[in-house]
Amino acid sequence: MRLDKYLSQATGISRKEIHRIMHRGDVSLNGDETLNPAQHIEPGVDSVCLNGEPVGAPGPRYLMLYKPAGYVSASGDPSHPTINSLVDIPRNDELHCCGRLDIDATGLILLTDDGKWSHRITSPRHKLPKRYRVETADPIDASAVQAFLDGLKLHGEHKLTQPAELEILSSNEALVYLTEGRYHQVKRMFAALGNRVTALHREQIGPISLDPALSPGEYRELTTTEIASIKP
Known part of the structure; x- marks a missing residue:
């Protein structure tokens, strides 16, 4: 991998700016100052420092976010703030969510730039609850x-929903367990029964639960155990 590409991916700094930084002599490779942005390096083998600080090899990132209401589950939107804008890390626009939530819904969002990992969550064949x-x-x-x-027929669709579990907690509150993710599915299921959802909060995706220590708008990295719990 080119040195400038490595630094750009690891820090989120543009390659053009990386060239300026290197020209100032602020980058070292294996302990020696280097001015060559095209120099080939081996991530995980060569030691790269920027301003005297080690720059770790860029790799896949996995986060959980407590989505607040009013944010769109996307990296960009012309009209509303996005969940990616809540994540203050380099290249946050490269993260995608593993299953969207409506703009007025709250709760657990998983974010990653690992396409294979997110596919295990979103693919219907895995039936992740x-x-x-x-x-x-x-x-x-x-x-x-x-x-x-039994499954419900949603407005505008012919195929019944997959079996879902409904646990009634009180007269107007319940837990819903789904293994599929149709458009606005929870709201449309209740609408099919003549009721209307007034609040929707996602608590869990597969074995990963929303960290109770997080407040709306906060996020943290997933643990290695949480990442590995999403099996192929």
Whole structure:
């Protein structure tokens, strides 16, 4: 890999700016100052320093974010703030979410730049369960539990939803467990039963739960155990 590419990917600094920095003599390779941006290096073998500080090899990144209401699950949007704008790390625009949430929904978002890892979460064939906490405008009838298990016909679709688990917590609050991710699915399932979702919060994706230490808008890196829990 070229040295300038390595530094740019690891720091988020443009390659043009990297060239300026190197010209000032602020980059060293294996302990020696270098001015050659095209010099080939071996990530993980060669030691690269910027302003005397080691620059680690760029690699895939995995984050959990507590999405607040009012943010779009995208890296860019002309009208609304995005979840990527909450993540203050280099090249945050290269991160993508593993399953979107509606703009008014809150809760767990997983972000990564590892396409294969995110595919394990979003691919329907893996049937990774997701848990949502739901509040509704009207009381939830007990018959809704069986209706969710049997599958519901959503407006504009012909195929029934996959069996889903509904756990009623109180008259207007429930937990929903889904293994698929159709457009606005939770809201549309309740709408099919003549009810309306007033609050939607995702608590869990597969084995990964939203960290209770996080507040809305905060994020942290996933642990190695959490990353490995999403199996191929």
